[in-house]
Structures are given as structure tokens and as C-alpha cells.
Amino acid sequence: xxxxxxxxxxxxxAVLEPDLALPEAxxxxxxxxxxxxxxxxxxxxDLPWSRQAAKLASGAAGxxxxxxxxxxxxxxxxxxxxxxxxxxxxxxxxxxxxxxxxGVVVLPVxxxxxxxxxxxxxxxIDAAVVGYEVGARIGRALVTPDFARLFRPTGFTGPLxxxxxxxxxxxLSESACASxxxxxxxxxxxxxxxxxxxxxxxxxxxxxAARNAIAAVELAEAGAEASPDALDGEAGxxxxxxxxxxxxxxxxxxxxxxxxxxxxxxxxxxxxxAQTPCQAxxxxxxxxxxxxxxxxxxxxxASRAAIVYPGCDHAGPFERVLQAKMSIQFCVASALLYGRMxxxxxxxxxxxxxxxxxxxxxxxxxxxxxxxFPGAQGSAVEVELDDGRxxxxxxxxxxxxxPERVRARFRAAAAAALGTDKASAIERFVDRLEEAPSVGExxxxxxx
Numbered sequence: 001x002x003x004x005x006x007x008x009x010x011x012x013x014a015v016l017e018p019d020l021a022l023p024e025a026x027x028x029x030x031x032x033x034x035x036x037x038x039x040x041x042x043x044x045x046d047l048p049w050s051r052q053a054a055k056l057a058s059g060a061a062g063x064x065x066x067x068x069x070x071x072x073x074x075x076x077x078x079x080x081x082x083x084x085x086x087x088x089x090x091x092x093x094x095x096x097x098x099x100x101x102x103g104v105v106v107l108p109v110x111x112x113x114x115x116x117x118x119x120x121x122x123x124x125i126d127a128a129v130v131g132y133e134v135g136a137r138i139g140r141a142l143v144t145p146d147f148a149r150l151f152r153p154t155g156f157t158g159p160l161x162x163x164x165x166x167x168x169x170x171x172l173s174e175s176a177c178a179s180x181x182x183x184x185x186x187x188x189x190x191x192x193x194x195x196x197x198x199x200x201x202x203x204x205x206x207x208x209a210a211r212n213a214i215a216a217v218e219l220a221e222a223g224a225e226a227s228p229d230a231l232d233g234e235a236g237x238x239x240x241x242x243x244x245x246x247x248x249x250x251x252x253x254x255x256x257x258x259x260x261x262x263x264x265x266x267x268x269x270x271x272x273x274a275q276t277p278c279q280a281x282x283x284x285x286x287x288x289x290x291x292x293x294x295x296x297x298x299x300x301x302a303s304r305a306a307i308v309y310p311g312c313d314h315a316g317p318f319e320r321v322l323q324a325k326m327s328i329q330f331c332v333a334s335a336l337l338y339g340r341m342x343x344x345x346x347x348x349x350x351x352x353x354x355x356x357x358x359x360x361x362x363x364x365x366x367x368x369x370x371x372x373f374p375g376a377q378g379s380a381v382e383v384e385l386d387d388g389r390x391x392x393x394x395x396x397x398x399x400x401x402x403p404e405r406v407r408a409r410f411r412a413a414a415a416a417a418l419g420t421d422k423a424s425a426i427e428r429f430v431d432r433l434e435e436a437p438s439v440g441e442x443x444x445x446x447x448x
Contacts (some may be wrong), residue, residue: 006228007250008185012177014252015130015164026129026258031430032403033093033103033128036265037086038426038446039410040104041067042417043343044088049203053084064115065447068417072447075112079210082108087206089343090325091269095132095262096374098139098157099148099272099305102263104206105158106131106165109213113169114439121436127169129260133252134181135161136259141248142241145305148192151241152202155190158209159216166217175225182226183216185237195311198320264400268341273306274331276379280393281335284383290391292337292353297384300332301366303373313363318349332381333357372396418448 044050045068057066057077064078065071067085086092086104093103106128114124135157143153163184167177190205220226231237232247239247268278277300284290307313311326324330324346334345337354348354369378380394401409407427414423426445429436436442 006178007232007247008178008181008226008228008230009174011134011164011181011231011250011252012167012174015134015168015177016172016174020126020129020253022126022129022258026260027125027434028403029260029263030125030128031433032265032406033260033263034107034430034433035410035427036093036406037082037103037107038067039406039413040087040089040092041082041085042413042446043409044085045069045417047088049200050081050085050088053081053204053207057081064112065443067443067446068448070448075116076211076214078115078443079108079112079214080207082111083207083210084203087203089269090271090322091266093263093265094272095136095139095259096264096272096377097259097262098136099143099153099309099374100135100139100157100161101154101206102132102135102157102161105154105162105209105213106135108206109162109166109210110169111439111443112214113166113217115443117170118438118440119169121433121439123169124436124439125434127165129258130168130252131161131165132260132263133258134164136262137250137252137254141250142238145308147241148305148309150192152190152192152205155205155209156188156241158206159184159187159213162210162213163216166213167220170217170221172217172221176220176223178228179224179226180216180220182228182230183219183224184213185230186226187212187216188237192310195309195314195323195326198318198323198326200322202322264398265406267399267401267405268331269343269346270325270331270341271309271312271328273302273309273312273377274326274328276377276395276398277302277328277332277381278335278341279399280379280381280395281332281383282339282341283393283395284381284391285336285339287391287393290336290383290385292357294385294387295336295357295360295383296386298332298336298357298361299364299382299384300328300361301364301369301380302328303369303377304365305370305373306377306379307363307365315361316355316358321346321349324349327358328363329358329361330354333361336383414446418446422446
């Protein structure tokens with residue numbers, strides 16, 4: 001009988017493949033994701049969870065910068081703080097197939113490690129693309145709507161994604177990389193109880209993943225040997241969280257394009273599953289004037305994955321911002337009421353008219369949208385008016401924030417926090433990333 005090679009070994013070999021031959025589009029996408037991380041972190045730097053993580057980081061001195069602050073701290077603490085701030089608006093990049101926010105784990109880890117030792121921009125790009133690939137592939141195999149009802153996908157895909165990226169960046173051996181992946185698998189965590197109460201642990205899930213990934217990589221680098229079957233063994237990751245099912249096949253770069261190219265940049269600072277409903281609602285406003293006072297009922301159709309995700313089907317009351325950002329009802333109602341979707345939409349959680357519209361909103365599981373997910377995230381919105389008219393809008397998929405919009409968000413956030421000179425310097429550095437001899441020169445540009 002042929003003995004199957006452990007998945008950690010097979011992944012490690014693919015992670016360290018010297019000739020990736022990545023398309024130029026992957027480099028371009030990675031740059032936009034990096035600018036989006038900086039934009040989100042800078043905009044969120046004064047929010048409570050960002051301040052709390054920064055305070056934690058300020059307790060130890062080191063070589064790594066915390067974005068938007070004057071703090072220089074240890075490598076793990078910088079990754080923790082930057083992952084928290086990057087996730088602080090709930091607007092960071094999203095990989096729908098794994099239901100994961102991979103960039104806010106992979107990129108803070110690589111930026112922190114780049115301040116530990118000299119790494120080139122080309123090496124940084126390759127490591128980042130590999131990290132997204134590992135997280136996406138693991139997530140596609142592991143995450144289902146029922147899984148996501150209980151567990152936070154990013155808390156499971158993130159440690160493995162960032163451990164893979166860090167292993168490649170630091171040039172670990174195949175056996176060390178396999179151990180890093182196995183160690184990372186032992187740190188997966190994240191419960192999905194927070195959407196009901198709006199608890200802040202959600203903001204720290206990527207941060208725990210980032211810090212644990214660095215520990216896994218540095219332990220493996222120091223010689224720690226982990227179980228080779230920690231991913232696909234009889235008591236491994238897949239057996240624990242896919243009980244009764246055989247271990248899946250997971251192969252990197254097996255599709256027509258790197259998984260990074262399936263990542264989209266959010267247009268709205270809200271849950272992934274609220275994005276398309278908001279866009280469909282705003283499209284109705286573009287077709288003609290709707291007076292919110294004339295709205296009798298709102299019906300939103302979406303996939304089963306969207307509607308059963310914790311917190312997405314919640315009509316209030318809303319005590320915390322995160323409850324509103326997760327609620328499809330709140331997001332659609334606020335889009336119709338305010339005619340836009342911005343961070344300011346979540347400042348008045350007890351607005352009587354907003355709450356009336358939220359309570360008037362019904363969510364409906366749509367079979368076609370369910371069948372299309374995760375390849376597409378469609379939604380339809382119907383607004384019934386007091387005069388009997390029913391206005392309808394249907395989108396087959398989310399419309400991502402364009403690269404131009406991401407750049408505009410970055411420029412505004414960076415100029416406000418750091419000044420126009422630093423904002424321009426960061427953008428120039430990122431645009432020429434593959435030419436950079438040392439990516440460690442980039443994080444100081446993002447600091448005060």
C-alpha cells in the first residue's frame with residue numbers, strides 16, 4: 001500500500017517553489033491590496049480596538065512600526081497591532097471562496113518580518129501571493145455555511161496563510177516550512193458568537209492569527225518539529241472540523257489564476273455579505289427619487305450563506321457599531337435612507353426612521369444566488385412604496401471597489417494622518433515594489 005505524503009509536506013514544497021511564474025496581474029493586485037491595508041489601518045487608527053492593540057504594542061520596544069503611530073515594537077506585536085487596525089473598518093480585502101480576510105493577516109506579518117531582516121520587493125510579492133493562495137485553498141476546502149455559523153473563517157485560514165508566506169519570505173527549508181504550517185494549524189481559533197452582541201473580539205481575530213503565524217514560523221526556523229499530519233491526519237485540522245469526511249485534496253495554483261486574483265476590495269465598510277445588497281439598494285436610488293417616508297416594505301434576496309452567517313439577519317436593536325455593520329437589514333435601510341454607504345452611516349444606531357426601515361426589511365434565501373455562491377455574490381432588493389409601486393434591483397455579483405477608488409481612499413486617509421508628502425512617498429514605494437531592495441524601508445513611511 002502506498003503511504004500518502006502528509007499535506008504539510010506537499011504544501012511546503014509548493015510554497016517554496018523557486019519558479020512561481022506569477023502573472024503581472026498578481027503583482028498589480030497585491031499592490032492595491034497593500035494600499036488598501038494602509039488606508040483601512042490609517043482610517044481606523046483612532047477607533048477603540050486599534051488604540052487598544054497599539055497600547056499593547058507600546059509595552060515593548062523593537063524594530064517594527066505600528067501604522068499611523070509613533071510606536072516601534074517587537075515583530076509579533078507590530079503584526080498584531082497592524083492586523084487589528086487593518087480590520088478596524090471591516091472594509092479590508094475579501095476572498096469570498098474561503099469567506100476570509102487574508103490580507104489583514106498575511107500583509108502585517110510580511111511587513112513586520114521585513115523589518116527583521118532585509119528582503120526584496122520581489123520576494124515580498126511572491127511570499128504574499130503564496131500566502132493568499134494557501135489561505136484561500138485551505139478555506140475553500142474547510143469553510144461551509146454551517147462551519148461559518150460557529151467559527152470565524154479568518155481565524156482558521158489566516159494562521160496557515162501567513163505561516164506559509166513568512167516561511168517563503170525567510171527562506172525556510174521544506175521540513176521547517178512543513179513544521180511551521182503544522183504549528184500554525186494548532187493555533188487556529190475564532191468563535192462566531194460576536195455578531196449577536198457586537199463584541200470586539202472580531203477585530204482581534206486577524207491579529208491573533210498574525211501573531212501566531214510569526215510564532216509558528218520562528219519556532220520552525222529555530223528547529224521546532226511539529227506533527228507532519230497536523231493538517232490531514234486522523235486527529236488533524238480537517239478531521240477536527242470536517243468530522244466524518246475524508247481529508248480533501250488541497251493543491252496550490254491549481255486553477256486558471258492565482259487565488260489572489262479572486263480577492264476583491266470592498267466598496268462598503270460592512271460585512272462581506274452586506275456588500276451586494278447595499279449596491280442593489282443604491283441602484284434603486286439611481287433610477288429615481290425614493291422618499292424614505294414612503295417606503296412600506298423592503299425585501300432582500302441573497303444566498304443562504306449570506307443570510308445564515310451570524311449577525312447578517314438582524315433587525316435590531318443595535319447597541320454597537322459592529323452589530324449594524326453585520327446586519328443586512330441595517331445596511332440596506334441606511335443606504336436607502338442616506339443615499340450612500342460610508343462609515344458615517346453607523347454613527348446613529350437609534351435613528352427612528354432608520355430603525356423603522358430596518359424592521360420593515362425581510363431577508364429571503366434565493367436558490368439561484370445560493371447555487372452561484374461563492375463564485376458570485378448576487379442579491380436583489382425590492383422596495384414596496386405606500387402607493388403600491390414595487391421597485392426592483394438585481395445584481396448578479398458584488399461590484400468591487402476599483403483600483404482608482406482604493407487609491408483615492410488611501411490618498412485621503414494617508415494625507416489626513418501623515419501628510420501629503422508621506423502619502424505620496426508610500427504610494428511611489430508600493431507602485432515600484434518589485435524594484436525595492438529592502439521592503440523594511442516601507443513601514444517607517446506609514447508611521448508618525
